[in-house]
Amino acid sequence: MRDLRLKIDLHVHTRYSHDSTTTLDEIVAYAKKRGLDGVAITDHDVVEGALKLVQKVKELVVIPGVEVTTSRGHVLALNITRPVPTELSPFETIQIIHEAGGIAVAAHPTVFYKGLRGHVDSNFDAVEVVNASAFPFFLSTYLSRKLAVRLDLPQTAGSDAHYASELGFAYTIVDAAPEVDEIVHAIKKGATVPCGKAIPWKLRLKRGYFGIKKKL
Numbered sequence: 220m221r222d223l224r225l226k227i228d229l230h231v232h233t234r235y236s237h238d239s240t241t242t243l244d245e246i247v248a249y250a251k252k253r254g255l256d257g258v259a260i261t262d263h264d265v266v267e268g269a270l271k272l273v274q275k276v277k278e279l280v281v282i283p284g285v286e287v288t289t290s291r292g293h294v295l296a297l298n299i300t301r302p303v304p305t306e307l308s309p310f311e312t313i314q315i316i317h318e319a320g321g322i323a324v325a326a327h328p329t330v331f332y333k334g335l336r337g338h339v340d341s342n343f344d345a346v347e348v349v350n351a352s353a354f355p356f357f358l359s360t361y362l363s364r365k366l367a368v369r370l371d372l373p374q375t376a377g378s379d380a381h382y383a384s385e386l387g388f389a390y391t392i393v394d395a396a397p398e399v400d401e402i403v404h405a406i407k408k409g410a411t412v413p414c415g416k417a418i419p420w421k422l423r424l425k426r427g428y429f430g431i432k433k434k435l
């Protein structure tokens with residue numbers, strides 16, 4: 220039987236995000252280096268980088284997406300090719316994502332300073348359980364997993380990389396053929412295993428070292 224398990228980092232930023240420096244070439248190079256089969260490009264409120272990478276790359280599955288700023292926290296929209304209005308409620312945001320044919324994932328829902336916290340419900344299609352940039356990592360992973368189980372929602376993972384070297388520290392194993400539609404369908408039905416670890420501190424500190432202002 221064909222092995223359809225794909226290793227995909229479902230939360231990646233590019234330099235088209237206001238707070239990331241990663242070029243599209245670096246995404247491709249690091250995805251290969253980390254043994255990823257694919258990435259979801261989820262820049263803050265813009266889709267330009269995602270669309271450019273979809274055009275540019277054939278040897279990697281690229282899921283176009285966006286990380287939407289809602290009135291209550293961040294929502295990952297996957298399989299989306301146009302921006303989603305910002306600062307709406309999570310409920311309204313999810314509706315718009317669904318109308319556009321995408322799926323809505325609760326991004327780092329239990330991180331204290333930027334999480335959706337009490338605003339995640341079963342309208343979401345999945346919960347991001349492992350986020351390699353989350354702090355404190357183990358507590359937020361534990362709480363997010365608990366939330367996903369309570370709501371009976373599929374579980375995903377992503378690095379939330381804002382710098383190329385952070386790519387792939389967390390990833391989702393998806394049981395699907397390497398096509399965007401198949402992957403999105405598999406996530407929706409819960410054919411996923413969230414995996415990964417926290418981005419090491421020596422890499423995280425570089426964010427400050429380069430003097431890049433990072434708005435979370």
Ligand SMILES: [Zn+2]
Nearest residue numbers: 286293326435
């Ligand atoms: Zn976020």
Ligand SMILES: [Zn+2]
Nearest residue numbers: 230232286379
């Ligand atoms: Zn992010």
